[in-house]
Amino acid sequence: MASFKIVSYNIQxxxxxxxxxxxxxxxxVVRDADIICLQEIDRNWRRTGMADQFAEVQxxxxxxxxxxxxxxxxxxxxxxxxxxxxxxxxxxxxxTISRFPIASSRAIHLPKDDTGDAMNSWSAALETVIMTPxxxxxxxxxxxxxxxxxxxxxxxxALIKHCENATIEGGAWNGKEWDEASREHWQLNxxxxxxxxxxxxxxxxxxxxxxRVVELMHQAQFRDAWQPNTNSxxxxxxxxxxxxxxxxxxxxDFIFVSPQFEIVSSHIDESTGASDHQPVWAxxxx
Numbered sequence: 001m002a003s004f005k006i007v008s009y010n011i012q013x014x015x016x017x018x019x020x021x022x023x024x025x026x027x028x029v030v031r032d033a034d035i036i037c038l039q040e041i042d043r044n045w046r047r048t049g050m051a052d053q054f055a056e057v058q059x060x061x062x063x064x065x066x067x068x069x070x071x072x073x074x075x076x077x078x079x080x081x082x083x084x085x086x087x088x089x090x091x092x093x094x095x096t097i098s099r100f101p102i103a104s105s106r107a108i109h110l111p112k113d114d115t116g117d118a119m120n121s122w123s124a125a126l127e128t129v130i131m132t133p134x135x136x137x138x139x140x141x142x143x144x145x146x147x148x149x150x151x152x153x154x155x156x157x158a159l160i161k162h163c164e165n166a167t168i169e170g171g172a173w174n175g176k177e178w179d180e181a182s183r184e185h186w187q188l189n190x191x192x193x194x195x196x197x198x199x200x201x202x203x204x205x206x207x208x209x210x211x212r213v214v215e216l217m218h219q220a221q222f223r224d225a226w227q228p229n230t231n232s233x234x235x236x237x238x239x240x241x242x243x244x245x246x247x248x249x250x251x252x253d254f255i256f257v258s259p260q261f262e263i264v265s266s267h268i269d270e271s272t273g274a275s276d277h278q279p280v281w282a283x284x285x286x
Contacts, residue, residue: 001285004285006034008279035098039094070092070124098260121145269280
């Protein structure tokens with residue numbers, strides 16, 4: 001059986017520990033992976049010069065398949081000198097990049113608490129079905145809120161339930177085009193995309209290994225790919241950062257796999273400063 005490498009990385013819209021924006025630096029850290037799951041991708045934000053970071057990543061990895069799932073989507077339009085509208089959307093979300101075809105994708109929006117004056121925005125997970133050489137696998141690329149454990153518990157509970165139901169519902173469509181008229185109308189001439197039971201949950205969970213969120217992942221029969229007893233290093237994915245209210249090193253970024261996967265190896269890149277998070281890697285076999 002063939003194995004593949006997956007990496008999860010919150011790139012903080014390419015802002016490094018040196019307070020400089022550098023998308024190429026972020027991508028160079030992870031480009032050797034077969035499947036790359038990025039969080040905090042910007043499109044049309046003033047902080048990143050109104051750049052389309054989804055397009056930037058595609059340009060840096062032109063031989064890969066890509067999908068984007070926006071969490072936040074608000075107006076960023078402008079009026080041109082001739083009075084016409086330059087339609088733009090200000091988006092932030094997750095991006096999944098793969099050496100293998102991405103059969104289908106969708107953004108799954110998660111519960112959000114109204115927190116009054118405390119900053120809290122929509123969160124979404126990007127679900128992709130990736131056609132690895134061995135079999136299709138489902139990747140859930142997520143970014144849970146940092147506002148409260150209560151909100152994160154509601155988000156991961158809803159997401160787990162969604163993923164359980166998805167295998168029953170099936171893929172992006174099902175059924176047959178039963179006559180020439182419907183076939184010409186729908187033009188769904190490719191094979192029906194699968195909805196496999198083999199699943200990987202990965203991303204920024206904003207919670208540590210002893211949290212209720214991680215406990216719920218274990219209860220749903222997902223295994224943490226990084227294990228302290230077999231991996232070197234301290235297991236830090238978010239370092240002490242008083243400016244963001246973090247007074248100790250933490251492990252809040254994970255790769256969780258369903259029972260069908262064999263974990264060949266895993267590690268955390270604790271040396272790069274391309275973001276305020278550290279990339280989490282795993283080599284898997286299914």
